[in-house]
Amino acid sequence: MALDEFSRKISPSPSVPPGRAPFAKATAGRTDSEVSTAPCSHPDEHLTSLFSATDYITGDQFEVAHCALCKLSVTTPQPATDQIASYYPSGYYGPLRDRRFPGIVEKLQQALYGWRVRQIESVAGPAKGRVLDVGCGRGLLLKEFRRRGWQVQGTELSEHSARYPREVLDLPVEIGSLETIRFPANHFDVITLWHVLEHVSDPQALLTEANRILKPGGVLLVSVPNFGGCEARLFRDKWFHLDVPRHVTHLTKRMLEQALRGNGFKDRRWSGTTLEYEETLMRQGFVFQNPNAARNCGCGSSFMA
Ligand SMILES: [Zn+2]
Numbered sequence: 001m002a003l004d005e006f007s008r009k010i011s012p013s014p015s016v017p018p019g020r021a022p023f024a025k026a027t028a029g030r031t032d033s034e035v036s037t038a039p040c041s042h043p044d045e046h047l048t049s050l051f052s053a054t055d056y057i058t059g060d061q062f063e064v065a066h067c068a069l070c071k072l073s074v075t076t077p078q079p080a081t082d083q084i085a086s087y088y089p090s091g092y093y094g095p096l097r098d099r100r101f102p103g104i105v106e107k108l109q110q111a112l113y114g115w116r117v118r119q120i121e122s123v124a125g126p127a128k129g130r131v132l133d134v135g136c137g138r139g140l141l142l143k144e145f146r147r148r149g150w151q152v153q154g155t156e157l158s159e160h161s162a163r164y165p166r167e168v169l170d171l172p173v174e175i176g177s178l179e180t181i182r183f184p185a186n187h188f189d190v191i192t193l194w195h196v197l198e199h200v201s202d203p204q205a206l207l208t209e210a211n212r213i214l215k216p217g218g219v220l221l222v223s224v225p226n227f228g229g230c231e232a233r234l235f236r237d238k239w240f241h242l243d244v245p246r247h248v249t250h251l252t253k254r255m256l257e258q259a260l261r262g263n264g265f266k267d268r269r270w271s272g273t274t275l276e277y278e279e280t281l282m283r284q285g286f287v288f289q290n291p292n293a294a295r296n297c298g299c300g301s302s303f304m305a
Contacts (some may be wrong), residue, residue, distance in 0.1 A: 016288055039202040040070035047076060053244045058087060062244040064237070073227055073250040078201055086156075087245055112269055113144040116221075120190055121148075123221045123269065130190030132213070134178055134206075139165025146171070153188070155181060156240040180250045183213040192221040198247040198258075207263040228252030 035236040048064040050073065054061055063076050079087060128149040136154030142165065146152045154164040154173040174181045177200075191210050197203040210220060223242040226232060227250035232239050242250070251259075257267065274287050 016279040029073070035144075039205060040072070041069060041072050042067040042070070042072075043077065045183065047074075047141050048131070051237050053242055055087065055244055060087075060245070064242070064244065072255065072265045073252075074201075075244045075248045076249070078248045079168075084245075110144065111142060113141045114148075116141065116148075117144050117148055119269075120219060120221055124190055127189070130187060132188045133192045133194070134210075135194070135199070136159070136165055136171070139171045139173070141170045141192065141194070142171050150190075152245060153183075158285050177208045177248060178213075185212050186215045186245050187213050188218060189215055190219045190221070194221070195225070197222065197251060198224050198243075198249055201248050203249055203251070204263075205257060207259055207265075211265070220260070222260065224251045224256060226251075226253060228254065 009029070042065075042197060046068040047063075048068065050064045052061060052067055053064055053075075064073060065076050066073050099299055101138060128151075130151045130153065131145045132153045133139075133141070133145075134155050136142055136156060139154055142152040142154050153161075154171055155178060156165070156173050157177070159175060162173040162175060165173050174183075191214050193206070193210065197206065198204050214220060225243075225247070232250075234243070236242075241247075253270075260267065
């Protein structure tokens with residue numbers, strides 16, 4: 001059965017129907033429930049500056065602004081596609097054959113990824129299916145999934161960033177954005193978006209595509225820096241994880257919840273912390289499950305420890 005057939009079975013939220021708000025662009029004269037699905041271009045006349053911020057790598061100045069149309073906080077100006085590479089430092093993923101971190105750190109990191117996979121398995125169930133890690137980086141999470149019997153797939157944005165997981169870990173990695181790669185519909189049992197949404201200008205489109213390629217009942221894991229958290233509000237432009245202009249959208253828990261539910265996901269677990277970033281306790285992670293499940297787990301949230 002095609003996913004659009006499943007989609008019609010969803011009982012849409014009256015305030016956030018599937019595939020619509022909150023990231024869509026509102027059209028003048030329409031109500032909130034009639035917004036367009038086109039991505040918002042955040043026109044200057046609808047932006048209110050929150051504060052200025054400096055890229056710690058290049059020294060370039062940006063504004064973090066709130067868009068009255070889509071209600072998102074965004075980095076402005078957003079670098080053009082052909083400029084963004086210049087804002088990523090060389091060696092971002094570390095040397096190809098060497099460790100990125102000291103051995104003990106990498107062992108701790110691997111233990112953490114094992115814990116994360118087990119957390120996902122506790123939601124997804126005992127079967128080992130297909131998992132997609134969007135923006136898989138060095139592929140260490142996929143390596144752990146594979147060790148535990150999963151069929152793994154990664155994506156990266158460039159051949160360069162895919163070299164380590166491909167050549168060192170022998171992982172399959174497709175190049176491009178999720179929307180351009182076009183995996184088959186209903187293909188994956190688990191999709192992880194680990195610190196991905198804040199890097200894209202149209203998170204709505206990415207979540208819609210994730211829903212299309214996720215099997216009914218599949219599990220989506222999302223983690224983003226929490227722009228609504230106390231540390232973001234306290235440190236503002238000095239907040240380490242603001243990271244302009246690499247982070248082009250700045251999501252709060254409420255915005256992320258709305259976007260996920262608007263794309264047909266029900267929340268299963270939520271956590272306000274992420275162990276490898278515990279130095280500032282700024283992250284939030286979600287495990288969401290496609291509600292078109294034969295195994296429907298209900299709407300209630302259970303909090304991760
Ligand atoms: Zn906007």
